[in-house]
Amino acid sequence: MKECMKRYKGSLILSSLVILLPIPVSLLYWDSLWLSPLGILAVHWLCILFVCRDRKNREQHPKAMQLALWACPVMSLLFGTSRELIRHQATTGSISVLMALMFWGFGLLFLLMGNYLPKVRPNRTIGIKVKWALENEENWNATHRFAGRIWVICGLLCMACGLFPDAPAATILFVVLVLAAALIPCAYSYRYYKAQLQDGRAVPTKIRWKIVLPIAALTVGFLAYVLFSGSMEIVYGDTSFTVETGSWGDLTVNYADIQDIHYYDQDPSDSFSGMRTNGFGNLRMALGTFQNDLYGSYTRYTYVQCDACVVLTVDGETVVINGPDPEATQAIYQQILEHV
Numbered sequence: 001m002k003e004c005m006k007r008y009k010g011s012l013i014l015s016s017l018v019i020l021l022p023i024p025v026s027l028l029y030w031d032s033l034w035l036s037p038l039g040i041l042a043v044h045w046l047c048i049l050f051v052c053r054d055r056k057n058r059e060q061h062p063k064a065m066q067l068a069l070w071a072c073p074v075m076s077l078l079f080g081t082s083r084e085l086i087r088h089q090a091t092t093g094s095i096s097v098l099m100a101l102m103f104w105g106f107g108l109l110f111l112l113m114g115n116y117l118p119k120v121r122p123n124r125t126i127g128i129k130v131k132w133a134l135e136n137e138e139n140w141n142a143t144h145r146f147a148g149r150i151w152v153i154c155g156l157l158c159m160a161c162g163l164f165p166d167a168p169a170a171t172i173l174f175v176v177l178v179l180a181a182a183l184i185p186c187a188y189s190y191r192y193y194k195a196q197l198q199d200g201r202a203v204p205t206k207i208r209w210k211i212v213l214p215i216a217a218l219t220v221g222f223l224a225y226v227l228f229s230g231s232m233e234i235v236y237g238d239t240s241f242t243v244e245t246g247s248w249g250d251l252t253v254n255y256a257d258i259q260d261i262h263y264y265d266q267d268p269s270d271s272f273s274g275m276r277t278n279g280f281g282n283l284r285m286a287l288g289t290f291q292n293d294l295y296g297s298y299t300r301y302t303y304v305q306c307d308a309c310v311v312l313t314v315d316g317e318t319v320v321i322n323g324p325d326p327e328a329t330q331a332i333y334q335q336i337l338e339h340v
Helices: 002-007 009-020 022-029 036-053 055-059 062-092 096-119 137-161 168-199 209-228 326-339
Strands: 232-236 240-245 251-254 258-264 274-281 285-292 296-303 309-314 317-321
Touching (some): 002 009, 009 022, 009 036, 022 062, 036 055, 036 062, 062 096, 096 137, 096 168, 274 296, 309 326
Parallel strands (some): 296 317
Antiparallel strands (some): 240 251, 258 309, 274 285, 285 296, 309 317
16 A cells, blocks of 8 residues: 555645645635535545555556546536636526536546546456456456446536536436446446356356345435425414425515515526525425526525426515425415415
8 A cells, every 4th residue: 555655646645736726716716715625635535545455456557546546636626616606606697607517527527537447457446346347357347348438428428418507307317327327337247247157257256135235225215315305384374484394494484574476377587597506406396595597596495396486575585485286386375475
């Protein structure tokens, strides 16, 4: 491990400085101290320690090591640039630039990693580390050549999503591409392993399905929960109403502070570019603080699949709420209207 750390000492120092670059920039240009790069730096050093600790990486291809050294610095610069755009867009309203940057940034990362993957030699820290590939160099090489092509394709498609940053379909496609880049090479490797067994080019590998299957089920369940969970309930009081959620902080609005209220069958801001700046969002719910070209900075507690909404002006600020369907949204409007 010491020999590995010594060999890449210069690159490790330079990559660490790049990770920390957003900190002085935040003081000079943003008038605030941003400490998130410190967490990225800790992850960076932890990953490098694991990579160098693996004895199989002593003769690892230099380009593969450079991939491990520069993945975190690229992410730090990407997040730092995104933060600046969020602050800048609060005044310019150019929201779509941020999403385009995220799609292009991750797409470029996939492209670079896809080009390096075929050069990765067998090890337990870099690459597609499934058991049947680790125990057979032919399988490992074939898997990583295939994975390199898949990652390049996913990278190009992610960058294509950047051409349509405001489209919900682009975000869904981006999530699908990330999952595809992770799962398709594993499936290919297993199929290659089965073909090797039939031809006698590999020995049977004991796969602990009792461990693998529960982990896979938990992973799928967690992703389903993150993407599709969420609910909210509106509790009406004599002087205020509260939107209660289990995914984000509750919202309380005093009736006396409501200056204006409108019901819309179609959210007027749907045709304007926008994004969430703070809160919780998935394919079911959109909760928290948002920004778009129509309302500026505003609060939204809505179901994504329902187009109808109630738009409130509360102390000069915009609040958008709805129910799971137009009928429930109309009932919310009537309930609030009775108290205003």
